[in-house]
Amino acid sequence: MAQAVYDILDAAGLTIEDVDALVAHQANARILEAVATRLGLKEERVLSNIERVGNTSAASIPIELALAGEGGLLADGDVVIVTAFGAGFAWGAGVIRWGSDHPRPHAGAGGGTDD
Structure with missing residues (x-):
């Protein structure tokens, strides 16, 4: 995952110093610590919910983004x-610039109607 981060930063014209937060797949705490160490990121820049919710598989990143946004851990303009990573030999990375126009999740959101 660390190499994927370096690749996406390079593609975006950014460096690790530009990163305000890292949200990685939350398989276990050891993996998060290893990725942070390889990237040279301080612990406070690695957002994690593994201690609270465990391994939520493919939902771990969106869950942590929602929790961090609601908890004020992300500010407008944060990189x-x-x-x-996934089963087999699959991995990926992306860059998000957090902003005030970011949709905020709320209770009751769903596909039904109130008519």
């Missing part, structure tokens, strides 16, 4: 790197 957030997301990275994940």
Whole structure:
């Protein structure tokens, strides 16, 4: 995952110093610590929910983004790197610039109607 982060930063014209937060797939705490160490990121820049919710598989990144946004851990303009790996030999990364126009999740959101 660390190499995927370096690749996406390079593609975006950014460096690791530009990163305000890293949200990685939350398989376990050891992986998060290893990725942060390889990237040289301080612990406070790595957002994690593994201690609270465990391994939520493919939902771990969106869950942490929602929790961090609601909890005020992300500010407008923050550069957030997301990275994940999957079964087999699959991995990826992306860059998000957090902003005030970011949709905020709320209770009751769903596909039904109130008519």
